[in-house]
Amino acid sequence: MSGKPEGVRIRDDFWDRYTDLVRETVIPYQWEALNDRIPDAAPSYAIRNFRIAAGLEAGEYGGMVFQDSDVAKWLEAVGYSLATHPDPELERTADEVIGLIALAQHEDGYLNTYFTVKAPDERWTNLYEAHELYCAGHMMEAAVAYYEATGKRKLLDVVCRFADYIGNVFGEGPGQIRGYDGHQEIELALVKLHRATGEERYLKLARFFIDERGAQPNFLVDETNRRDGRSIWTERRLRPTAADMAYNQADVPVREQTAAVGHSVRAVYMYTAMADLARIAGDRELAEACRRLWANMTRKQMYITGGIGSTHHGEAFTFDYDLPNDTVYAETCASIGLIFFAQRMLKLEPKADYADVMERALYNNVIASMSQDGKHYFYVNPLEVWPEASARNPGRHHVKAVRQKWFGCSCCPPNVARLLSSLHDYVYTADPASDTIYAHLFIGGEARFALAAGPVGLAQQSWLPWEGRVRFELTEAPSAPFALALRIPAWCAGQAALAINGRPAPYETKDGYAVVRRAWALGDVVEWAPELSARLTAAHPDIRANAGKAAVERGPLVYCLEEADNGRPLASLSIPADAKLTAAFEAGLPGGAVVIDAEGRADERDSWQAETAYRPLAERLRPIPVKLRAVPYYLWGNREPGEMTVWVRVSDAAGGKE
Amino acid sequence: MSGKPEGVRIRDDFWDRYTDLVRETVIPYQWEALNDRIPDAAPSYAIRNFRIAAGLEAGEYGGMVFQDSDVAKWLEAVGYSLATHPDPELERTADEVIGLIALAQHEDGYLNTYFTVKAPDERWTNLYEAHELYCAGHMMEAAVAYYEATGKRKLLDVVCRFADYIGNVFGEGPGQIRGYDGHQEIELALVKLHRATGEERYLKLARFFIDERGAQPNFLVDETNRRDGRSIWTERRLRPTAADMAYNQADVPVREQTAAVGHSVRAVYMYTAMADLARIAGDRELAEACRRLWANMTRKQMYITGGIGSTHHGEAFTFDYDLPNDTVYAETCASIGLIFFAQRMLKLEPKADYADVMERALYNNVIASMSQDGKHYFYVNPLEVWPEASARNPGRHHVKAVRQKWFGCSCCPPNVARLLSSLHDYVYTADPASDTIYAHLFIGGEARFALAAGPVGLAQQSWLPWEGRVRFELTEAPSAPFALALRIPAWCAGQAALAINGRPAPYETKDGYAVVRRAWALGDVVEWAPELSARLTAAHPDIRANAGKAAVERGPLVYCLEEADNGRPLASLSIPADAKLTAAFEAGLPGGAVVIDAEGRADERDSWQAETAYRPLAERLRPIPVKLRAVPYYLWGNREPGEMTVWVRVSDAAGGKE
Incomplete structure (x- = not known):
């Protein structure tokens, strides 16, 4: 199924507050941060790095090795925001940044300010640590979002050139690197690039990275040995084993993995791409691996808040049922990645379990991370806090009792921004083959779908999370019948009443959805009342x-x-x-x-x-x-x-x- | 009060197993370890370091900066063992080691193989980290134990020369270092050296170290800055503040300290010396500081097992009531130090609370640390263990589910050995001034006391910990009356019956002791039955x-x-x-x-x-x-x-x- 509904827009009493906050506060604030203009904050260097790489300014590289990704995530959020809330000034700013990025790109398509400015001779020598393909992936996601929002191709062209170059560098052929990144991200980004461009080669490259991962001999181990263990993080020489690569989900081939292990964000970004590829290629073995990993992660390694990753040591999974509430990690980014994965599984096979988990992570772990002013964030989302212990027991220092200024660390806040500004992408999927529209989340707004039956317009109004009451109205209806499938949330324990045009209506239950297939008319109203107690x-x-x-x-x-x-x-x-x-x-x-x-x-x-x-x-x-x-x-x-x-x-x- | 009973010897159904184990297994096994003769174990280098320092062998220094202290703790345990169990062969071995130590001593009295072999120009430049006075202290404790057991002065003379040299180096005079060690130990050792030699100058030096500690400007900070932050542990330059010195209990003067902070072993070793000095000098301010620290530590920061130090980060105290059972530290050595402190407080003022805590730490945290074969130890003594979490959650790696071979780390096992081989020193104190013998622990054995009333001989037989039944028999009795004070254990909740020569006898209760003052006769039998349920x-x-x-x-x-x-x-x-x-x-x-x-x-x-x-x-x-x-x-x-x-x-x- 294609899965992507067209033109969904959120209008929701509960969620508008968050999406407005992102648009009105987080995106402008982050722009100031990227330009080192927040008083009393450590500079980001991110825009400056691009200016230096573009030759517009002299200076030294600043920030983390993956600093470019902050600019990319910001642009991605801007793209989503512009899709629903046009803003010429913001678009002009974004276009300027894109111009700068294009200037920083090399003739051969390469784009990464760290290696351009700081280590020009070391391209592709430290995939294990240096996030080179990770940054590339984020730039691809930004380009696709911006292109889909504005129709402008400039950044898309930049990343296509980059992706084509990467496709030449990596592969099984002579002289190519048969490897992959230490931090998964490009895999899911290449799938998006394929979607935006229709180019099969991007899909093929994504599959290459996924299938090479964990193959023996271990690429990341061999690469590290080739550098004699030199690290960008420590003076110590690294001597990793293949087993150590469980941290990067690269200890065994992904198709053989059975339990969520290692760094949790890396894991869920990878699972997301796996689910994408399983769906697009009809790859049943890969789909089965996704189901196994989903089951292990959500049934044995997930907090009730939708948090994953129970130790701050490596921001990682530990093992089944080890879910301490006080020394927890449950990073915001990891729950966001879990939502990505859930969304892809819903596209693969609409089963309510995926949406139940998506909703759990969204309404709890993710939005808890942001303060009500949009300027303070939790990276760690604990289930038990004793402020004095956070301050005075070093084993709990990572658990903050108070949200931190968001620019203190740069990964979670932009991730929240891009998720919330694209929240409309998570509400529905549509299956044109069976002429079915699935409503996974009960978040108000308008949406349009292209079914075989014809175009459908749907307006949702939701009283969640306070009341178990949702209303759908057909704003455009084809003459041919189609099905509406409403998720029966796990939390209503099967108690959910459906009414059509004011009259109680029966429904078929399938995979946790209430399915009504019929001929619909413009103005038809569906009322959905899952019991909320x-x-x-x-x-x-x-x-x-x-x-x-x-x-x-x-x-x-x-x-x-x-x-x-x-x-x-x-x-x-x-x-x-x-x-x-x-x-x-x-x-x-x-x-x-x-x-x-x-x-x-x-x-x-x-x-x-x-x-x-x-x-x-x-x-x-x-x-x-x-x-x-x-x-x-x-x-x-x-x-x-x-x-x-x-x-x-x-x-x-x-x-x-x- | 002098406090030291003469010639106590343990004969006890419960404890003989432990003291035998130390004598028959631990001491010989440790000797093999010190000589690098344990198969499959990392070498200790400790004896070899002395041979190199003595000029008998060429080579490089091996092991930790405080490796000398392992030899010292072994000799101390040997001393205690010889005091009750003469063993000519063991004594010959010890004498040889003492000869070697004497050879390693410099002309000026200095003795430390690390600085002699590895850093001869850096004496006294890194008190903060290098344990120089700590090692000196352990050698003094060994010398006193060996001298008191055998009457042999050779090692005592070595450490006196060393102590005299230290007394010249440290002090308030011109050209002297006005400082102290980063790891307390020498303070309590100098008190023992004073006891053994009668020399007031050792007491004065101990008091100097105690009184200088935490004074402003902070010596350890200034010293580190003089070295430009060079560290023996890390490449990073250290820039500590006075507040950081809370780890070493040197952030404020000891008399002003109110709560147990920092590294727990350092803390209790220091408190032990403070209690010694408070008693000997009648220093009421210092005694009050001891009482405050005791109260905070034992009533708000102690596990029910007598473990102290709730975090493995720095093996340290955290704060009041923070006693996690699963991420606990409760190091064996810290509980041993707590027992030292309790013993000194009992000498200062016999109150049952001190003995209750001493008994709690001894019967639980301390002996739990040793396996029944005497060759495996816990350094961390948890109150909750989930073996899979110990293996797979990095925040719990320090909590071992299985005792480790004792030579893996060298601090706790020798400390257990020296405590258990000197257990006889913890059973009684005697107050000649009031002609009172206090029985703090109910551990069988024979003891002799010199009271003003005359010499007393006492044989204790104990059915603890299985039955609440203890029997004392007068094996020597002066004609003048004296008092026997038997601890009323907190665990009997005041239910304890006393019988003298088979007849129930009343007793006066004072500070938690059942006191009977009377004229005793040879063969008198006191039966003591604290209710044990x-x-x-x-x-x-x-x-x-x-x-x-x-x-x-x-x-x-x-x-x-x-x-x-x-x-x-x-x-x-x-x-x-x-x-x-x-x-x-x-x-x-x-x-x-x-x-x-x-x-x-x-x-x-x-x-x-x-x-x-x-x-x-x-x-x-x-x-x-x-x-x-x-x-x-x-x-x-x-x-x-x-x-x-x-x-x-x-x-x-x-x-x-x-």
Whole structure:
């Protein structure tokens, strides 16, 4: 299936706030940052590097080896933004940057300011560490987004020349490098370039990189040995083994991989490309690998918030069911990559599970990362925070209790910007072959689809995440029948009512979607009401960190307890298994939000002598009844800094049904 | 009070196994290691370094900068061992080593093979990092132990010459270094040297080091700057601040310190010397600082096992109530240092709290560190182990699920050896002024005391830790009255019966001791029966890690659950608050031990679909009744590797008295 609906535009009470924030604040702010104009911030050097590479300015390269990708991600976000919100001034600025990028490109098509300015003789000698193809990939993604938004080919031509050059450098032929990048990204970008240009050779190159990965002898190991272990990160000589390349998902061929391992962003970017290639080529073996990796990652290595990667050491996966809440990593970029992967799997095979996970990551881990002013970010998205431990226990220094100015590290904020400004791409997929439109996310807006049955226009209005109520109206309808498939969210537990033009309507359930195939008329209204109620959720018994605990959820939202509402220590609190959860809209929270209240218990502490660490359990007094208040996880840390926890002790562990 | 009883000798059913192991296995094995004769082990180089420094052999220095201290700790352990178990062959070997050490000493008294062999021009230029006075201190401790055991002065003379030289180098006078070591140790050693020689100048030098520490401007900072930040550990230039010196307890003067901070072994070695000096000089301000630091450390920063130092980053304290069970450090050496400190506080003021902590650290953290063969050790003593996480989550790599061959790192095993071979020094203190003998630990053996009342001989027989039964017999009695003060262990909750010659006897309670002052006769028998029962213990509500959990204890022993008895995951298990705890002797465990059984519950898991991480709490079924078995913590990890936990969920969190 082609999958890409045309001209979706978001108009949604909940999401407009975020997409507006990205357009009005994040993109302009990032532009200032890229130009080193943010007071009190470390300079980015990113635009300056391009000016130096273009010969317009003298100086030394600045920033990380992958600094170019920040410019690319910004341009990509600009592209998405212009697609729905034309802005001539922003477009002019972008065109100037594109002109600069074109000037920095070499005659042979090569484009990378680090190697141009700092190490001109070292092109393609350190794929393992230097992110050379990674930066190329981001520039390709930017070019495609900008081209699709504006129709302007200049950057697309630049990256096509670059891609053609890369296609000459890499391959199985004599004199070609039979290798791949240490950080996956170009693979998914080449698929996009193929989509924009129709050129098969880009697809072939993507498949080459995917299929070479993990082949023996190991390219990244051999390359490192050829450099005698010289590293751009450390003085120490590197002597990696093939097994070490699990960090880069290059220890075994991708088709043989069964569990998510290594650096989590690298992993999900790669899986995304794998799913793309599986779909386009009908590659069943690759599709099977994608399903295996998806299952392992989302069922055994994913936090309830949609966070992945449980250790900050290498920003990596660890192993099944190891999901500590306090020493967690759950990087923002990794959840964004998980959303990319989920979207590609939906294009491969529309199954609600993929969309359930996509929604989970989006409404929780991803938007929690950004402050309500759009200028502060979490890179690590913990499920349990004790601010004093973050400050004073070095094993928890990486877990920040307060969002950091976004320019402190440059990878996550632009990733949030490009995701949210392209949010319209994640709402639907369409299958022209079966004349089916799938609604995966319930986010309001208008969309058009080209089906075999004819063109379809659809306006969605959604009351999510606060109410389980969605309305679709046919704004354009072909005469031939087609199917509308609405996701039955896992959180409604199968309780979802459909009405067409005001009358309850039956539906067929397929792969987690409510499917209605019929002849539609202009103005037809479909009302969709998945039951949305607050609930307590338990974790698998092998997730040691959550034993005896529950999380509060409501619809797509995960909730958390904050010190601001519940005092401290939060660990003293417990919730009865049969607690009545009361939802109420609280206008005082940023943007307004539904909070959940319950009668809970607090371990009493007045009977403790101040200066005793341990005492007989028999001395404890009855716990104290307390009001518990849970707020949406995405809002945590927007009030005074304090403790936060997603998982709460269940005080009636003896209960449960027979 | 002098505090040092004469000629105590251990004969104890429980402890003989350990002291025999040290004498018969650890000391000989360590000798082989020091001589690089252990197959498949990294060489120590320690003896070889002395041979090179002595001019007997050519070669380069090997091992850590503080490698000399391994030889010293071995000699110290040998000294203690010879004091109670003469062994001519061992003594001959020790004498040879002492000859070698004397040969390695410089004309001016200086002694350190690292600086002699590797950096002869850099003496006293890097006190911050190079452990120069630390190594000197260990050699002094060895010399005193060997002298007191054998009467031989050779090593004592060597260290006196060295100490006199150090006294010339360091001080407030012109041309002297007004500084101190980065790793405290010499301070407590100089106090011992004073005890052995009666020389006041050694005490004065110890006090100089203690009083200079943390003074402004900061010596360690200035010294580092004088070297332009050159480091022996890293290529990076160091630019430490005075605040950074909290790691070395040198950020503020010791008298102003209020909480345990920094590297935990450095801290407790320093506190030990502070308590010594406070006692000897009657320094009330210093005594008050000791009490403050003791209170903070033992009431807010100590694990229930007597472990201290909750992070492996810098092997350090973090802050109050931050006692994670899984990412714990709780280094063996730190608990040994805590025992030193407790012993010195008991000499300063006999209060049972010090002995309670000493007993807790000894019976739990310290002896758990050693395997039952004496050849494998834990450096980190966790309270919760998931072997797969230790292997696959880098944040838990430092927590080993299996004891390591002891020569892998050289600090903890020799420290265990010197503590256990001098265990007799920790059982009693005597206060000649008040004619009182304090029994702090209930460990069998014979002891002699010189009181004003006259010489006293006491034979203790103890059934601990299995039975709450201790028997003292007067083997020598003066005609004048004197007092016997028996510790009332915190674990008996005040329930302790005393009988003299078979008849119940009343006693006065003072500072946690049962005091009986009377005229004693040869053959008098005192029976002491502190009630020893299994109990559940809760942690302070601010210790987040233990919320809703309890530990099983019995007498001085902390218990733990192991996978070998209880299956996995242990996190699935819970114990009712009112569980009946049944104690039974289990001969099958190493050495035989009392285990504790209880009826508990296990979260059911059969209803979980294999591939779901999260589900509604309401779907859970009733927990399954299971038999729980707890074994003494000191025995953990002596069967097949598996999970272990000290803290267990309490399943009836609603209970407790009104």
